[in-house]
Amino acid sequence: MLTPKVQVKGAVGLALLCLLLATALPVEAIEVGELVRHIDSLWRGETSHAAMTMTVKTRRYERSMTMEAWSRGKGYSLVVIRQPIKDRGIATLKVKENIWNYLPKINRVTKVPSSMMSGSWMGSHFTNDDLVKESTFEDDYDSQLSFTGSRDGQSIYELTALPKPNAAVVWGKVVMVIDQTTLAPYNARYYDEEGTLVRTIRFDHNSVIDGRSVPLHLYLQPADKPDESTEIDYSAIEFGVPLEASFFSLQNLQQRH
């Protein structure tokens, strides 16, 4: 974005240009595409393996679930519920654009139709789409930096993402506030097509993993139900684990519980 079209001849010129850039632009200047890719892969990496606890609070009940999740790139992910006993072994597998649920109680695999992507995942305030990260900022949204600078004493980038014309996404707009130095998000606000705030996710408990600052705690608050929430706590997350595409197969889905 900020690369001037300057004809540079020789190494000296290049060095000079670098110097110019370095002085002319603030250190935190970042290309949007890079930021978006960073956010998209924050909890995912090239491959990842994580353990987490999800706590859902509604007006009617509160329940916690412990889960284990694997992912490989954008195309593959697998989430298996470990606790409570009643839901143990229920698994959600995503391969490319297909999503399946495995239900150990009846030993059946069911396909989740794409029309259900915006549906609640396992009774939480997260959607199926959130879980499997079907949509990414990079592929489905046009993002731009809507604010760069200091706000509430923190140096932040504010990323505003609008869905691409034909993207099959749930949101009308997503605004994410990201720390300039660690590039870890502080919060994200999700709006519907009418521009009404639907939910806010707050991120904290950052931990540096493989040189990246990853928030290990997500707190989701639906805008229309202030007394309800869903929290996700990562108890462990590692990146770059060896996972083949064949790991994410229906056969494996049935064997993993």
Place this chain on the structure above:
Amino acid sequence: MSIPTTAAAPLQRLALLLFIAWRNLWRNPARSALTISALVGGLIVVILYASLLEGMMRQMVRYATEVTTGHLQIHRQAYIDDRDLYATLPSDYLAHIEHDLPTLHVAPRLYAAALASSATTSVGALIEAVDPVREPAVTTMLSHLRRGEASLGLSASTSSAASRYNVIVGAQLAKNMGVAPGDELVLVTQAADGSIGNDLYRVAAVLKPLEPNFDRMGVLMSIEAYRQLMSLESGFHELAIKLDDIGTLATDQQQLVDELAALQRQQPLDTLGGEAVVRNWQQLTPAVADMLQLSRSMLIILGFIVVGLASLGMLNTMLMAVHERSHEFGILLAIGMKRRWLLLMVMWESLLLALVAALLGSLLGLPLAHYLATHGIDFSASMPDGYDWGGIVFEPVMRGYLEPSQVVQACVLTLLVSLLASLLPAWHTARLKPAEVLR
């Protein structure tokens, strides 16, 4: 004409005028016969239209109430507002209502959204749980089967699988998922405790089209099966009620409201679910109620148009007849006939025409309407599943319904419009100047 001073005199005069009018009609029998047949035709059209419309409306009310809705329903307010799974009526409401209002037939129901999967596809589904014993007393839903048998119990266990609950699926759902009776169906949903409710079911039957939404998504199961799937131990979302006589709808509704108020005092409901609300079928299916109202207005308007057209013919006849007899009327006036008697006579003539037409029209229209009521108009060749109008699926056979009062109303309408049409020629006659017409 001598004028007796007795009280019977005006009546005698009327009778005399009637007699003269009757004789006058048959001075030109062809013309009178033509006029009468035009009126008869109009009347028959109105009778047949009324009969068909009444038949459709009755079918509509029957479908709106008999098949799935019932005459009255009770829900919690929060359930009405956003289908809140937890907004249930306490289970003992059913027993209380059945005990306190024994003339009502009550069927409890529960609903939930779910994902239905077969071996190959998954679609969104709407689970409706019914009581297989009470439901038939309220609606005929469980008997509208296209294939299979109406069983919601446990299927016999086979060597390969444990026993499963039977479900009945909507016509379009069965088609979209490619399931037939005997097939396996997986239902996945979010249970009341937040866990993932999932189980295997056996498709026992496929319903006939009932209501477009339900056809596309509906899955019927027993309340027992629902409670296991949904982890919802007690309560109902809906109590559907059928009355023995729909005529007592208003009083029965009020009794239910009072009953619910009494129950609320004994055992207050939680505030999240809101209060219990009684609604009748017109409130539950406002589209149908509005359409019935609209159809009735349309019938009256159409009746006026048809009969009005026919009586234009009569107006023409009478004007001709009056014009022809100007000379004769002039003489009558010259020898002392009162103008109002002349007016009366012409009106008698029209009325007699209309009366004969009404008599003939009813005599011919009744058997035709009766034929429509018994045989109907059959569209089943082109629409085997019937047609849907205003969210209600109709049988492919359009049947009339003969409501005798409507025939009487159509006759009265004919008489009134004819009398109205006769005012012009009668007025014309009464204004004749003997000196001019006799010249």
